[in-house]
Amino acid sequence: MAAATDFGSWLAALLSDRERFDEVWAHGETVVTRHRLRTGTERAGAALAAHGVRGGSTVAVQVPPSLTLLWSVFALWSAGAQVMLFDPRLTAAETTRLLELCEPQFHLTSPASGRSTAVFRDECEVVVERRRTGRPAQSEHALLQFSSGSTGLPKVIGRSGRSLLAEVERFADLPDMPKRGENLLLLSSLMHSFGLIGGVLHSLSAGVALHFAARPQPFELLKLMAERPVDAVFGVPVHFDLLSRTAAPPPLPALRLAVSGGEMLSCEVFDRFARRYGVRVGQAYGMTEAGIIATDLTGRHGPSAVGLPAPGVGTAVVEGTLRVRLAEDPYLHTDRADRFTDGWLNTYDRCRARPGSGVLEINGRADSVVAIGGLKVDLTEIEAVLADHPEVGEAVVVFGEAIEAHVVAKGALSKSALLDWCRVRLSAHKIPKVFHFNAAALPRTSNGKLIRNRDLLHAAREKGRQAVIR
Template sequence: MAVDTGAPTFERWLGAALTGDALDDTVWGHGERAVTFGRMRKETARTRDVLAAHGIGSGSTVAVQLLPSFTLLWTVFAAWSAGAQVMLMDPRLTPAETTRLLDLCEPQFHLTVDGPAPTLTSFRDECETVVLPRRSGRPAETDHRLVQFSSGSTGLPKVIGRTGRSLLDELDRFALLPEMPRRGERLLLLSSMAYSFGLIGGVLHALRHGVSLHFSGSPQPRDLLRILTERQIHAVFGVPVHFDLLSRVGRPGDLPALRLAVSGGEMLRPEVFHRFEEAFGVRIGQAYGMSEVGIIATDLAGRDAPPAVGLPAAGVHTDVVEGTLRVRLPEDPYLHADRTRRYEDGWLNTHDRCLVRPGDGVLEILGRTDSTVVIGGLNVDLTEIEAALLEHPAVTEAVVVYGEAIECHLVAEPALAKGELLAWCRERLSPHKVPKALHFVRRLPRTANGKAVRNRELLHASRERERQVIIR
């Protein structure tokens, strides 16, 4: 196994961060429970001993699929500090999706929860962990410390690797941003810890700089507002839906501590940006990035309204080719490079349509160029949903598009009921991928060369012209 170069290594940095006496008084909180870094150190050490008893150590490959919790945090810290390669898997994956990723990546151990995959993954204090050895697993063959997953345009998962050096470099980029939460401040983290912004910009930045990290067990806006008020939160990190919900509860009253609100994961609508500022007196900032790269561009203070996402982060080199944003990377981030052609000649194609604003160089993100959309901060490949629908024996054609929600236009046998097809989808897809609307038509519109039309407006126009939608 290769070893990271440079000083400090990621493992040495993490070990130092977890043993620093200065962090004993910094509290991470959830509900009525407060966890000091001292407690976090003890639980990390205890968990590392448990993992060692199962044979997990330097060079091991460990798939971690736990619920959002303090248990997840100290389990990941323990695996990393032991020198293991951590594969972070979303706990909402179906058994079929989980098996597909495990077979693809071949980890030696699978850390999971007992029972069926949950549909809701709100933060909790602790969760039971089951350690499942996998005889077919393979030890780490690269120096990647973190492995994450993202859907691609073919519907097959892309496997993304981050070295310890790249994680430390991203932490340095966050540290150079003057608006980021600092020692003694309180950050409400709503972004998923299974993805880059929540994990690196939230958890690891807080660990590095002595920021108090707070979590919510409820996504309800009034519960979030109560946390903001009672704990005098200085900063909140989330996805657009969080800020949309918060902006709808009315004027919250006096929140003198709140100075920063940052959205990441998907495009922020201008109306949410303006409504939140009117209600809270704070502009929503943007953290634009992707798992393959980490943070790409930022406007944490929200100086510009969407679609602007700010200037490229320190050390990040970007280019716009034929209207599409590309990012310079020293190596291919994909561990199964044969599954994608997005990385070529040192440049990663983000598949995001982009404009560079004349005069100041601010990036404006205008949408996607491929079949991938981002919903609630999670990548969703629409062709994956189409493939699941077409597996049903009664479905002959299907086109999936995204507007306000995921919707499917399909041709099927008349006897097929909507409820039956939705149940079919729920068995094969994660909850956030299940279509919200099914439109049964006699035929799908096609282009002159025979390709199915994938424009939502044209699909609805064709549907209205035919007036032959089957009501189920």
């Protein structure tokens, strides 16, 4: 079964457009024209075909962010293969679990996998392993992705070629997206929808030149943005936080657009970035399951607003949470009936639509709310209070038999001092009963999100204690 015929044909047509061969497609350490993109894709396709990859093949791609990653994926899609994007930061155990679950016929890896994936490489070595237990595509999904796993095991999510094309069209219909001839600095992960579709595929289709950073330090990013010059930057909140803290940045007269995705942007970062650069950070709100859902690209509305629904996206606010209309159940290999019912996906994001304008505001997670003594408590509210303490670096709050907080302290912070801080800011029933102080950073998922699963947090603490004892 061919997994991506229409989508592959669309991509192949873009790669074969000879009138645009001289255009800059991407700029990493070196400039890559569309002609080089085509030759790189053809070279990757020939190597994959020699290993037996063809239309309907299933291929797990676990390669660091690089031009090699992109033209390998392009080659697979052009051939009609089904691409499974594995994060290169996954542990061996996590990788084995996904391989057993998804049963790809081929596994693409690189010796560079597992290193810092904040560093973009132009090219890297790729190893192709043929798996005897793999199966060809069982569906017409062109792309398989995986949820963050912040509350447990990752979910397998399928995207058809039709849905990918529809999302590219949605981005194209947004008037403020980067346009032909403009330069986009892409800091967003290539493993996830906003970076891959809103960044890479939109740019390829629209004629936008992509720029990648081999050195992601704030000063180096600003130097790159000034020299090239960059019109737009896509990233996550931490990127804009770091950039807004940089003293004496160079002038960036070309910069007109800064868009954050992946997590909610804080008002503090929003305000600081606007003061420093004169550009309001916009937001692109979406999910792996649905792609882009709503946008406020120019930051007109500011946090916690994420803007209006993207063109063609059906949304509804039901009992305070956002639902999104989808053509098909996005979940594979697992029953997620609690999330997808009668064509509607429950995002579990608490949402409010502003009367009159329809602008969506996201105000935390509905599944972070617990009942204690008949009273509802939002654990994210407690996290926010703890995070505001000047001596707290990170905080995660979970609920088991009682509310417990896992905290990283910057200095000598005592439990009594933190309790005093909470007593002033929280009702008595919201104050954590247990505090766990971590010397280093709290555990995160492979794509950098804080883990909020109590069992996983305790397992990480126990593992750390055993390492110290040894």
